[in-house]
Amino acid sequence: MPKKSVSPTTQWKKVEKQATQVLGKGSAGRYQEDLEPRVVPFSAVPDVAPLLPAEYVEFIEALGYRWLSTSESTLGFLPPRWRVSLSQQTGVPDRSWDEARAEREAGTHTYAFVMFAARDLEDVNGFAFGRGTQGDGLVVWSVEESLPLEELGPFSTWLAEELDSMAESLQGAEEGATGQEPPDLAHASLPAVGKKKAPAAKAKGAFALFDRFPRDSKELLFNGRKLGELPPVIGEFTELESLWVRTTGISHVPPELGRLKKLKKLDLSFNPALAELPAELGNLESLESLDLRQTGVKTLPDSLERLRHLKYLDLQSTPLTTVPPVLFRMPWLRALDLYSTTLPPQELEKLRLALPECKLGLN
Structure with a gap:
């Protein structure tokens, strides 16, 4: 049968x-x-x-x-x-x-x-x-x-x-042995803390995750993954054109990021613990789009005035209380989002005059 x-x-x-x-x-x-x-x-x-x-x-x-x-x-x-x-x-x-x-x-x-x-x-x-x-x-x-x-x-x-x-x-398993951790949908994070028999890649944190990708990758997308950090190894991806690290829990951007001369799109949004940006960000000579929406960034480094290809900058819902001085020196911007910020109206008017070709997104 x-x-x-x-x-x-x-x-x-x-x-x-x-x-x-x-x-x-x-x-x-x-x-x-x-x-x-x-x-x-x-x-x-x-x-x-x-x-x-x-x-x-x-x-x-x-x-x-x-x-x-x-x-x-x-x-x-x-x-x-x-x-x-x-x-x-x-x-x-x-x-x-x-x-x-x-x-x-x-x-x-x-x-x-x-x-x-x-x-x-x-x-x-x-x-x-x-x-x-x-x-x-x-x-x-x-x-x-x-x-x-x-x-x-x-x-x-x-x-x-x-x-x-x-x-x-x-x-072949002994009764009472420990199984692997399930795929943790609600609380997945890197590095894995206090988990028994955690995979080696998790135990080594965000570095292990980045290290799996070829160094000639043109795009890396990590949206929604709890990296906890943007590791210095990011500087080795010199062919990178797009980097997406939205909602990843990062609080620091390493200076090594400035080595990415071909990077065109950088999304750091929805990381509220990210309060500062390194001056080396001004070395991203090919950068066209920078998304800082809902980060903790309170000002911008003066080095950004070297980003002559930057067209789009999103500062929506950031804790800015004054317009970063460097913005007045960036007339090549074409779109600047300042929605849900508490910037003084008189400063915004000066910014409008300084950036006549830029579309300002205001409250």
Whole structure:
């Protein structure tokens, strides 16, 4: 007789029961459906329903957004808003990120992949649904450093292999052993503090995360990941053109950032603990856009007057109480956002006269 197929739901329950018996109740759990990510990069939220296969939908309806952790592996299913956030940060094979990002910002992008599961959210590694290359069916793709790389088959096949591997690792585990930490959607941070058996990359903090990327990368996107710091190693990425570190908890920008002579876009926004900028920022000779929105920056270094290519500067919702003097010496600016600041009206009028070609965003 042919072997009776087992549903993904039944398989998961079986391995979860095995894990909790061996490792304890802390080896499995369920994320709240309404759990909010730290950031949703683009305002236009995609309709991901067409990219969710029926067997996955049935699994989620039955079990919710579960996570499971053994001594060797971790797997967690993303709640809806996290699914959107990571999908917006996922690239498209054979297309430049600049092109995809522009479409997503404009709300015209047709999403080909949707992230649905992860092992380590801080690296945007995990699994996405997308069309298979041999047909129209939806299959699981492995995602590494934000890019879908390899087809792994239908959802049920992929999950069965994942669970078989987890079950095998549990057979050799001693009762009461410690499992890996689950993908911490609500409190993910670098470095990992006080966690048992934390992966080496986490134990070494933000440096380890940056160190994984090629030094000739043209763009690095870390929006929403709790870096805690912008490490000095950033100075080694001399080919970088775009750096996105929005909502990352950084409080300091290292002088090494000034080595990035090709950097055009720098987003430091939504980091309220960031109060000062190094003078070396004036060495970013190619910089065109600087976003400091909702940071703690109270003034700007005079060295910014060397940024002759800077066109867009966002200082919205910063604690500025006086117009930084350097702004009066930057007539090449074309857009300067000062919404939600408490700047004196007389200073703003002087600034308007000093920057006649610049569009000022005021309260």
